Amino acid sequence: xxxVTQTPxxxxxxxxxxxxxxxxQHMGHRAMYWYKQKAKKPPExxxxxxxxxxSINESVPSRFSPECPNSSLLNLHLHALQPEDSALYLCASSxxxxxxxAYLNTEAFFGQGTRLTVV
Amino acid sequence: xxxxxxxxxxxxxxxxxxxxxNCTYSNSAFQYFMWYRQYSRKGPELLMYTYSSGNKEDGRFxxxxxxxxxxxxxxxxxxxxxxxATYLCAMRATGFQKLVFGTGTRLLVSP
Numbered sequence: 001x002x003x004v005t006q007t008p009x010x011x012x013x014x015x016x017x018x019x020x021x022x023x024x025q026h027m028g029h030r031a032m033y034w035y036k037q038k039a040k041k042p043p044e045x046x047x048x049x050x051x052x053x054x055s056i057n058e059s060v061p062s063r064f065s066p067e068c069p070n071s072s073l074l075n076l077h078l079h080a081l082q083p084e085d086s087a088l089y090l091c092a093s094s095x096x097x098x099x100x101x102a103y104l105n106t107e108a109f110f111g112q113g114t115r116l117t118v119v
Numbered sequence: 120x121x122x123x124x125x126x127x128x129x130x131x132x133x134x135x136x137x138x139x140x141n142c143t144y145s146n147s148a149f150q151y152f153m154w155y156r157q158y159s160r161k162g163p164e165l166l167m168y169t170y171s172s173g174n175k176e177d178g179r180f181x182x183x184x185x186x187x188x189x190x191x192x193x194x195x196x197x198x199x200x201x202x203x204a205t206y207l208c209a210m211r212a213t214g215f216q217k218l219v220f221g222t223g224t225r226l227l228v229s230p
Binding site: 112 | 155164165
């Protein structure tokens with residue numbers, strides 16, 4: 001099973017709302033990622049968690065707050081977003097570089113994304 | 120210069136054609152290479168994964184990596200209208216968790 005599940009599939013929120021995106025995987029991967037993708041552009045990395053610790057933050061504004069409560073779950077908390085934050089938000093998972101046996105098997109699997117519209 | 124260059128297309132071919140998609144890169148530290156297929160408004164789907172140089176085949180898909188030329192390719196044989204999508208190359212350097220993506224090539228296969 002190479003499935004990464006994201007909920008919700010669609011989300012419309014106002015600029016004063018607080019909402020959360022959720023991601024789940026059961027592949028035993030210890031690295032999980034959030035990406036943002038605008039139309040006709042490649043995914044842009046936002047955050048990486050490795051063994052439930054934040055290892056990369058690509059200078060993302062604080063209105064985006066990631067959380068990794070356990071090895072299977074990844075959340076992205078949203079607050080006071082702007083209309084330009086409207087995009088497809090993708091979660092991905094892979095083996096962590098800290099996992100010795102994963103030396104060769106580090107391909108990343110993506111979820112279907114949450115299409116976020118900020119109004 | 121971008122780290123990974125990919126022609127955005129669109130690339131239009133008739134059904135049954137052999138399709139060649141390519142990426143070039145500048146970072147010689149890249150060792151892990153991936154090809155993803157992405158349908159409109161969906162997440163990227165992993166098609167092929169290759170470590171270092173060489174060829175890899177899976178059904179109608181063949182991935183090639185030429186590290187000496189810093190050039191990777193994805194070949195699709197007997198292309199089908201259902202192959203119409205955007206194809207993204209992605210790569211990673213040893214010791215780095217971050218994937219670097221090409222811009223994606225839009226492929227259109229007409230019946």
